[in-house]
Amino acid sequence: MSVTVCPCGSGNLLDACCGHYHAGSPAPDAQTLMRSRYSAYVLGLIDYLVATTLPAQQAGLDRNAIAEWSTQSTWLGLDVESAEVFGGQPEHAFVTFTARWHDSAGEHAHRERSAFVQNKGTWYFIDPTVGLKAGRNDPCPCASGQKFKKCCASYLGS
Ligand SMILES: [Zn+2]
Ligand SMILES: [Zn+2]
Structure with missing residues (x-):
């Protein structure tokens, strides 16, 4: 058992929080997945970041760029503002959050x-x-x- 506090800012221990999902349990909702992905950036778990991206997009990810961003940043924290769950078949959700980190160019706060x-x-x-x-x-x-137009396209506005 690790006694590390989870980097996602929940205040729980890593093993009782995002560590579950990093070890293979499916995240129960989008916000939990988002938090576990932030923790994965902090911990350098690149495989997890790739595996939790839409499978159709995984081949298009730049693994080296993800790894570089993960290791060359000092991660300062995560604030989850809201999680909106839509109906849809299957379910779609949006999570609004701000991630903060520090790198050679200074401090950044990115709201997404x-x-x-x-x-x-x-x-x-x-x-x-x-x-x-x-x-x-x-x-x-x-x-x-x-069909794409009835599914993700209608939620992504593309
Ligand atoms: Zn966590
Ligand atoms: Zn879809």
Whole structure:
């Protein structure tokens, strides 16, 4: 058992918080996944960051850039502002948060509204920097089995 306090700012021990999800338990909701992804940046768990991104986007991720950002930043904290859950089949959610970190260029605070989608009980982060290459009538990249326009496109506004 580690007695490290979880980097996500919950005040709980890592093993009782994001550590669960890093070890393989599925995050129960988008906000929990978001927090565990922040913790993964702090802890340098690049595999986890890749695995929790929408599978259709994983090949488009720049692993080295993620690893570099993770290790060259001093992570200062996370504030989750809100988590909006939409209905949808499957469920979609947006989490609004601010992450703060320090690097060679100074201190940064980045506020973002991130999109998440659930597929068969597993939540995934939809990375806005990796294009979702699908026509509006194509099957949605989230593998919901629905058309893109009826699924993620309608939530992402693309
Ligand atoms: Zn945590
Ligand atoms: Zn979708």
